[in-house]
Amino acid sequence: MPISPSSSAQAARERVAQRLRDLRADAGITGSELAERCGWTHPKTSRLENARTPPTPEDIRRWCAACDAEDQAADIIAQSRDAESQYGEWRRKVRAGLKRLQDSYVELYQATEVFRIYSPTLVPGLLQTEGYARALLSANSRLLGIPDDSDEAAAARVERSRVIHEPGHRFVMLIEEGVLRYQLGDSDAMAAQLGYLLTAGALPSVSLGIIPSATRERVLWPQEVFHVYDDTLVSVELLSARVRVTQPSEIELYIKAFEELRAMAVYGAAARALVLKAIDALG
Structure with a gap:
């Protein structure tokens, strides 16, 4: 089985994306609704939820606000920064x-x-x-x-x-x-x-x-x-x-x-x- 040196970094990004998806699901809103509340396009929501684009701290703050979960923003931002530090x-x-x-x-x-x-x-x-x-x-x-x-x-x-x-x-x-x-x-x-x-x-x-x-x-x-x-x-x-x-x-x-x-x-x-x-x- 080949070793994939970047898979840990990607897995960490996916854990952040999963938390964002869970917040949206718990809030009971669709991806389009979240995008409207955040002031961006639906494709961006999809990219963030599927770990194709790493979220910025501001993205996370807007996401949490849209889901009435502002208290989780700081923790998710820290988790995201750790994920990005895995690939330098x-x-x-x-x-x-x-x-x-x-x-x-x-x-x-x-x-x-x-x-x-x-x-x-x-x-x-x-x-x-x-x-x-x-x-x-x-x-x-x-x-x-x-x-x-x-x-x-x-x-x-x-x-x-x-x-x-x-x-x-x-x-x-x-x-x-x-x-x-x-x-x-x-x-x-x-x-x-x-x-x-x-x-x-x-x-x-x-x-x-x-x-x-x-x-x-x-x-x-x-x-x-x-x-x-x-x-x-x-x-x-x-x-x-x-x-x-x-x-x-x-x-x-x-x-x-x-x-x-x-x-x-x-x-x-x-x-x-x-x-x-x-x-x-x-x-």
Whole structure:
């Protein structure tokens, strides 16, 4: 069964739409009547009720007033905002700069005891060196068409990563072997990054697994980048957005996928050998 990273966000929107439908039904009015009371067209009512268009706070206030349920407006507005936060476009999230985005994760990191991270394309952020992070974040700035604050953002990323040295946290990280070959920055920056993997991978709190490219008969194909925070939240990184998965059934699916990927990885001396081979290949 394929994983749908946006389904949690859509399900949250649909729960908001269901509450609006229930209010209208409880008030005993039709969609056309509600539209007239709200001062908009009937098609808009239909779009809101079927979760095709997210309601604005003003839409919700008008809807509740039309149904004589003003006391429910604040709660539904809060629920709607939470639903929309589950799907966050990178362009919106980085308006204030990439450094601000790095800082926004600190509270979540401090509150998480067990991190599960799978990355098929990049060194996980918690294990990135400043040079590697700078090259990556500079490329992101160019792609998103925003001012390049990659120097400050890279420093902030390294600073937030100090959590791996703090007690009370455990990190289980998986990467595909190809990550060791995808060069970001110059050869010196990449060599420093690979060298740091050898150091960080030996920390007592860190389990670093590498899935060899030569793995035969894979039980699961490479997935998108995802992070599991304890057993309560999954963050999926897409090209255009980050998706927050909160439905227990979907979190369970991601954890199952993580364990299947983990079973194909090598650890310890075998993982170190793959990293050293990649360092040698840099010439």
